[in-house]
Amino acid sequence: MQYSLVFFLSVSLAFAGDFMTQMEYAKMLYENPRGIGCVHCHGPKGEGKVLARFKEKGKEKEIVAPSLHGLSKERFAKGILASKSVMPTYFLTNDEIESLYYFVTNIQNNDKGK
Numbered sequence: 001m002q003y004s005l006v007f008f009l010s011v012s013l014a015f016a017g018d019f020m021t022q023m024e025y026a027k028m029l030y031e032n033p034r035g036i037g038c039v040h041c042h043g044p045k046g047e048g049k050v051l052a053r054f055k056e057k058g059k060e061k062e063i064v065a066p067s068l069h070g071l072s073k074e075r076f077a078k079g080i081l082a083s084k085s086v087m088p089t090y091f092l093t094n095d096e097i098e099s100l101y102y103f104v105t106n107i108q109n110n111d112k113g114k
């Protein structure tokens, strides 16, 4: 009984004090996810960016890495696991995808994540 209380307390303390640690891990993964970093295409905060502009048959065209803000978790995961064109295919675990999602949903309001 006493042991489980001690265990419970240390676990809750670990989570309470760990906001930056979780964010730092998530940021690290975003920048270096065993493959080319998301940061290069989707920008440092997942805000998205234009990767290339070119002309095709006289028309201006763009290749855009979309913003990752405001996506549902399902859409986010699907986007990573089933990339359609320019984006590379990643082999990430569910936990890693959770962390990346954590990063893009928290970075917007948290300047410490810079």
Ligand code: HEC
Pocket (backbone or CB within 6 Å): 030, 033, 036, 037, 038, 039, 040, 041, 042, 063, 064, 065, 066, 068, 071, 075, 076, 077, 078, 079, 080, 082, 083, 084, 085, 086, 087, 088, 090, 100
């Ligand atoms: C080489 C550039 C590039 C890199 C690196 C990249 N992406 Fe993408 N991403 C794109 C482009 C371009 C699209 C648009 C659709 C497509 O090409 O698949 C996209 C689409 C997405 C989508 C779908 C968005 C939607 O609106 O449905 C998600 C989610 C996503 N990327 C997340 C990530 C994450 C997380 C990483 C890092 C693990 C990453 N991307 C790395 C270029 C990139």
